[in-house]
Amino acid sequence: MTVTIKDVAKRAGVSPSTVSRVLSGHPRISVETSRKVKGIMEEMGYHPNIMAKSLVSKTTNSICIILPKPAEELFSNLFFMELIRGIVTQASRSGYDVLISSGANEKEELDAVSRLLKGRRVDGAILLYSRKDDAVIDFLQSNGYPCVLVGRSDKYEDMLSVDTDNVMAAYDATSHLISMGHERIGFVSGPPNLIVSRDRLQGYRKAIEEHGLESRPEWIVEGEFLQDSGYRAMSFFMNLPNRPTALVVVDDMVSFGVLRGLNELKFKVPNDLALVSFNNIPLAELSSPPISSIDIGIYHLGYTASQVLIQSIQSPNKETGYTNRFIIPHRLIVRESSMYSPKK
Structure with missing residues (x-):
């Protein structure tokens, strides 16, 4: 009964x-x-009765996470798993449930988040990505729904966001390789429509320029945040007549593909090609060789995004006195993959 x-x-x-x-x-x-x-x-x-309670209080005590691509593809990257762990931990401590929304393309993502928010099934949303000219962000901002972006928006500078200084992080990664004596440094990037890809590429270029090194278009390859992108990039890089001696790679999962490709081509890391990556997921330390990586505080990115969203839901008109953009500090973790100085 x-x-x-x-x-x-x-x-x-x-x-x-x-x-x-x-x-x-x-x-x-x-x-x-x-x-x-x-x-x-x-x-x-x-x-x-949560439904009855929400009708009275006009809140659901639920938030949604908007995934940037189909879940089966996204969950192969441990970065997103750790990010979501941070979000869920903080939300649970605040008494909020978490729903996950995804779509195969931008239209499906927009339809899903529209149903959740217009149908009053959630109180706000966290976006795990930032794209140029994003229709989902336009929808959230134009309708005034509480939302937080993991990343940054070119279009909405006052949008609540939690981010890494990706320009400086890439600058630091590139500068480390330069300090090891590398002068021919390539970059394996992510999709060009993602702001994180553009920011990290900008940081790489800034370090190359400031140190007076040569930059060649063929030393920059774009792809996805997947192992296969790194794997395919190696067939291209290692067949160049004047190939790089080191790489900055946009993501640890992409680096695993780089290592696999180099191993099949009989090249050694770091002797034949040194590399530094991003995110410092646990497997980076366990790979062979261990990968030097920029630790961006993935868990804290998610935890802070959840905290900021819930505060904005509970106190929508409260003046906090803080900036709308929260930056999580990064640090370079140096391991074997970059500990080699090239022969002159």
């Missing part, structure tokens, strides 16, 4: 309206009464 608010109220010796106020966190309910009622709820196995 289903336990109701009236059953809880009768056992606790209070009115049903008092039980409702306990559920909503009403400030006039004493700590003693709140503890007593919640204890009886637990004893009786009472679970509040």
Whole structure:
């Protein structure tokens, strides 16, 4: 038999309206009464009707994560798994449930997030990507829905966002290779429509220019954030008549593809080609050889994004005094893949 608010109220010796106020966190309910009622709820196995509660409070205590591509492809990259872990951990601690939304293309993503927000199934959204001219971001901003972007937006500079300084991170990665004596340094990039790809490419170019090194178009290859992109890039790079001696790679998963391609071609890392990557997922340390990588604090990116979104939901008009853009510090973790100075 289903336990109701009236059953809880009768056992606790209070009115049903008092039980409702306990559920909503009403400030006039004493700590003693709140503890007593919640204890009886637990004893009786009472679970509040979330749908009914949301109709009264006009909130759902749920947020959604908008994935940038079909889930089966995305979850092959441990970066997103760790990012989502940070989001879910903080949301759970704040009493929020998390829904995940994805689509095969931008239209499907837009349809999915529109259904969730217009249908009042979630209170806000976290986007795990930032694209140039993004229709999903346009929809969220034009309708005033609470949202946080992991990354940054060129179009909406005042949009709530949590990010790494990707320009400086790539600058630091490239500068490390230069400090090891490399002068011919290539770059394996991600999709050009993603702002993270553009920012990391910008940081690489800035370091090359400031150190007076040569930059060649054939030393820059674009792809996806997948192992296969790194694997395919090696067939191209290692057949160049004047190939790089080192690479900056946009993502650790892409680096695994680079290592696989080099191994099949009988080249050694770092002796034949040194590399530095991004994200510092746990497997980077366990690869052969261990990969030097920029640690961008993936878990903290997700945790902070969730925290910022929930604060904006609970206090939509509150002036925090802080910038809308939160930057998580990065650091270079040097391992064997870059610890080699090329012969002059």
